[in-house]
Amino acid sequence: MFLGSHAINMDAKGRMAIPTKIRESLSSFCGGRVVVTAHTEERCLLVYPENQWQELLPKLEALPSFNKASRRIQRLMIGYATPLEMDANGRILLPTPLREYAGLEKKTMLIGQGKKFELWSEQRWIDWLDADESDDDIPEQLHNLSL
Template sequence: MSNFLGSHAINMDAKGRLAIPARVREDLAQVCGGRIVLTANADEERCLLMYPEPQWEAVRAQIEGLPNMHKKARRLQRLVLGHATPLELDSAGRILVPPTLRSYALLEKKLMLIGQGKKLELWSEERWFSWLDEPADDDELPPEMEALSL
């Protein structure tokens, strides 16, 4: 099971290539042989989701199983499945982010790679720090979070 944690400031070149940090690259090599799937985040945050291939297959099955006659489910399917791009780390530990995904997440040179346990998020550095500065909303907490003690 993967355990992607931490945040990493990384750079993307003009062609859309970025080097995965060594620690993350080692974990990806062990978990999936460097085969990943990069896709759009369907939440309001415009970032990308990076899944090790085996983890992606489980997520993919769940998304494909949603009732596509429901507008919100169809939107999720179109965003996540429609943007899903299988990639493999090259010998230098780099990936090439497709232009459509760069555009979707507003990615430029400075990026943040954020560990989320079983997956990673790829953010524009500017959008990441802007999101961190946003005040927390006042939505009700899910019951699972009410009992959480950090």
């Protein structure tokens, strides 16, 4: 399970070092192989351990092709999906199209989401935290959740 938030610097070539604790988990869980793709609702990236992605991919492919929303999800998630492997120093190299999609520059935030991570530009993450989301309806499932 991937938890927590981590500030990570990315170099000019798009290389970023995965924090040691996460690196160890990824190494044991998926041999350091991940799939990075576009988030469909936010301008950030999703980072899946390769085995989690392999479970998700058939579900994405099975979405109805004549549904506009389904096609958008497929085009973004499958179209941007990029297999990556950590190098000996625990770094991954993010390709330019992925960096451009998420607006990633030097300062990034890696946010644990259980079975995956989100990778945000630090500024977009701060903007998202500061945004007023009070207009969104609370899903029914959350009404009885006690935090």
